[in-house]
Amino acid sequence: MFERLLIANRGEIACRVIRTCRRLGVGTVAVWSDADRDALHVALADRAVRIGGAAPAESYLRGDRIIEAALATGATAIHPGYGFLSENPSFVEAVDAAGLTFIGPSADAIRAMGLKDAAKRLMADAGVPVVPGYHGADQDPGHLEVEAAAIGYPVLIKAVAGGGGKGMRRVDRPQDFVMALESARAEARGAFGNDAVLVEKYIDTPRHIEVQVFGDGTRAVHLFERDCSLQRRHQKVIEEAPAPGMTSEMRAAMGAAAVRAAEAIGYKGAGTVEFIVDGGRGLRPDGFWFMEMNTRLQVEHPVTEVITGVDLVEWQLRVAAGEALPLAQADLSIDGHAFEARLYAEDVPAGFLPATGRLDHLAFPDGVRVDSGVRAGDAISPHYDPMIAKIVVHGPTRALALSRLRASLAGTEIAGTVTNHAFLCKLAGHAGFAAGEVDTGLIARDLAALTAEKAPSDGAVAVAALTALGLPAKGATGFALWQPLAWETRLRQGGADLAVRVTVEGPARFAVEGAGNRLVLDRRDGAWWVDGEKTGLRAVRHGARVTVFGGDAAAFEVPDPLDRGAEAGVGADVVLSPMPGRVSAVDVRPGDAVGKGQRLAVLEAMKMEHVLTSARDGVVAEVLVAAGAQVEAGAPLVRLEAGDG
Numbered sequence: 001m002f003e004r005l006l007i008a009n010r011g012e013i014a015c016r017v018i019r020t021c022r023r024l025g026v027g028t029v030a031v032w033s034d035a036d037r038d039a040l041h042v043a044l045a046d047r048a049v050r051i052g053g054a055a056p057a058e059s060y061l062r063g064d065r066i067i068e069a070a071l072a073t074g075a076t077a078i079h080p081g082y083g084f085l086s087e088n089p090s091f092v093e094a095v096d097a098a099g100l101t102f103i104g105p106s107a108d109a110i111r112a113m114g115l116k117d118a119a120k121r122l123m124a125d126a127g128v129p130v131v132p133g134y135h136g137a138d139q140d141p142g143h144l145e146v147e148a149a150a151i152g153y154p155v156l157i158k159a160v161a162g163g164g165g166k167g168m169r170r171v172d173r174p175q176d177f178v179m180a181l182e183s184a185r186a187e188a189r190g191a192f193g194n195d196a197v198l199v200e201k202y203i204d205t206p207r208h209i210e211v212q213v214f215g216d217g218t219r220a221v222h223l224f225e226r227d228c229s230l231q232r233r234h235q236k237v238i239e240e241a242p243a244p245g246m247t248s249e250m251r252a253a254m255g256a257a258a259v260r261a262a263e264a265i266g267y268k269g270a271g272t273v274e275f276i277v278d279g280g281r282g283l284r285p286d287g288f289w290f291m292e293m294n295t296r297l298q299v300e301h302p303v304t305e306v307i308t309g310v311d312l313v314e315w316q317l318r319v320a321a322g323e324a325l326p327l328a329q330a331d332l333s334i335d336g337h338a339f340e341a342r343l344y345a346e347d348v349p350a351g352f353l354p355a356t357g358r359l360d361h362l363a364f365p366d367g368v369r370v371d372s373g374v375r376a377g378d379a380i381s382p383h384y385d386p387m388i389a390k391i392v393v394h395g396p397t398r399a400l401a402l403s404r405l406r407a408s409l410a411g412t413e414i415a416g417t418v419t420n421h422a423f424l425c426k427l428a429g430h431a432g433f434a435a436g437e438v439d440t441g442l443i444a445r446d447l448a449a450l451t452a453e454k455a456p457s458d459g460a461v462a463v464a465a466l467t468a469l470g471l472p473a474k475g476a477t478g479f480a481l482w483q484p485l486a487w488e489t490r491l492r493q494g495g496a497d498l499a500v501r502v503t504v505e506g507p508a509r510f511a512v513e514g515a516g517n518r519l520v521l522d523r524r525d526g527a528w529w530v531d532g533e534k535t536g537l538r539a540v541r542h543g544a545r546v547t548v549f550g551g552d553a554a555a556f557e558v559p560d561p562l563d564r565g566a567e568a569g570v571g572a573d574v575v576l577s578p579m580p581g582r583v584s585a586v587d588v589r590p591g592d593a594v595g596k597g598q599r600l601a602v603l604e605a606m607k608m609e610h611v612l613t614s615a616r617d618g619v620v621a622e623v624l625v626a627a628g629a630q631v632e633a634g635a636p637l638v639r640l641e642a643g644d645g
Helices: 011-024 040-044 063-073 089-097 107-114 116-125 141-151 174-192 248-264 301-308 312-320 398-410 421-428 447-451 458-468 564-571
Strands: 004-007 027-033 047-052 077-079 155-159 168-171 197-201 206-216 220-232 235-241 268-278 288-294 337-344 361-363 369-372 387-395 413-415 486-493 496-506 509-514 517-524 527-530 538-542 545-549 554-557 574-576 581-586 599-605 608-613 618-623 636-641
Touching: 004 011, 004 063, 011 027, 011 040, 011 312, 011 369, 011 387, 027 040, 027 063, 047 063, 063 077, 063 089, 077 312, 089 107, 107 116, 107 288, 116 197, 116 248, 116 288, 141 174, 141 197, 155 174, 168 174, 174 197, 206 248, 206 312, 220 248, 220 301, 235 301, 235 398, 235 421, 248 268, 248 288, 268 312, 301 312, 301 337, 301 369, 301 387, 337 398, 337 421, 387 398, 398 421, 413 538, 413 545, 421 447, 458 486, 458 496, 458 509, 458 517, 458 527, 458 538, 458 545, 458 554, 581 636, 599 636
Parallel strands: 004 027, 004 077, 027 047
Antiparallel strands: 155 168, 155 197, 206 220, 206 268, 220 235, 235 337, 268 288, 337 387, 361 413, 369 387, 486 496, 486 554, 496 509, 509 517, 517 527, 538 545, 545 554, 574 636, 581 599, 599 608, 618 636
16 A cells, blocks of 8 residues: 555545545645645645646646655655546656556556547447447538438537537537537537537437446456436536436446446546436336546545445555455445535526635534535635535435435535525425436426525524524523613615514514514524424524525625615615614704714614714704613614705
């Protein structure tokens, strides 16, 4: 086994590799860019080396600097993780030339699977079924158009390089082929520097099922399948293992085909053979075709680990160190069912656009595997993939595992940046998904319902108001001015302002009124009770915002109660007390002309002085309070009227 290993990656996969290395007693070296100086993977590693600027081209794609860091720190092996240089054969050759061990396949194996057209020809020669299509070198548009007609519409144009759905177009009619071809080539040229394409038969009800393989350079085994059909824009969202509806006959056929694929290229290490399956005909041994092979560890590898009990990173290290495959095919079996949900910082209503921002609050429920590279307080960088965490659950059956996924997502708390959390919760509760009716078009068909924004419930608004006021942490009980202690606060949600009045009715008991509703909330045993019913609502105040979790997830802004101008605008006629307190000074008299922002009075509250200013230019019509008076929240202090001008 290696004494010290450098991880040429960042984020959750770097943290994941470090965990296994710690268990095996292998020392770890992290590399970091200027954007990752304080990142979690840097904190977890035994040693860490800066390799350049924030942009990947200045750091994580600089193979020379990574190799220099390994040599300088005494590391004898490099684990590439996934992404960046993990499938770069030139980097593998440079690692080998430096006398280091690359934790993964050979450069030749990576090259063999690097271009989709060549890989499919190779797989066909190895007896692996491939989708009917044209994978040849003749890229003349007229020739490709003829091949598409021979295949039969609909067809799929795919870039031979890269992935992630780039350079991919579905064509349903012959008259649309040339325009779609030009569009696919332009996108592929910009993304990969290679505009070559292949043309394949389009499967109407496709499922994306992949097989985990592991080889030692001579022979290989498979660790069963994963279903990755829940996708949006060709990006995976929720993965599961095993595939729902899989038969023993098809599993054996797919597994054998995947092993043939791996052994055909002398594969060493962890890899994934991806198949497209015709879901419209059910899962049949003659209804799957090779798509591509990922010559690295996959993002979704945890679901395979939890159903097989295998640590794939450990296997990678052991095989790279010269050991034989730890288990034979007959020794591998499936235990239960697993799901993985990918939690991203992304703006779902805006079309799943990647988002940035600071994670003000981040917490996950106990008993759930969470692979993450961030902590509360970390920032989501614009330079890298915006993944926050992978939430992985396991159960004895698919139904129980799915129930655990729903509960785990409901118990996840995240605040400070927009995420796809609500979308994941809806997707996990989708009736078709629960029934196992999965295919790559499911999300697109029900996108409107899955992305619809739900108005917060009255209970969520009430909990947000109490949290904004710091209740019941203040321990507020008693009376003020011979009345029950009360506050008024305002929340902003979805561009709308909500006025809420809170009255203390007893220890940790509050009446909350707003929008014509009145609720009674109790705080008991760490839970919020609303009108006598225990809820799972939880909330956190972070800066000028409050986020509510627990089925009614919603984020609220808390406008500054002293910024009357910002809240009320030019039409503000009455200055109100933003909270209970003592008026220590009144600076104006009736008839005084005042300007916007001019000081009108000073309020002492919460051991601080708060200056109240005019929201607009005008004339003081009335002064409704005297210095020294105790006032409630919302009490009118000064009324303005328009000036002569």
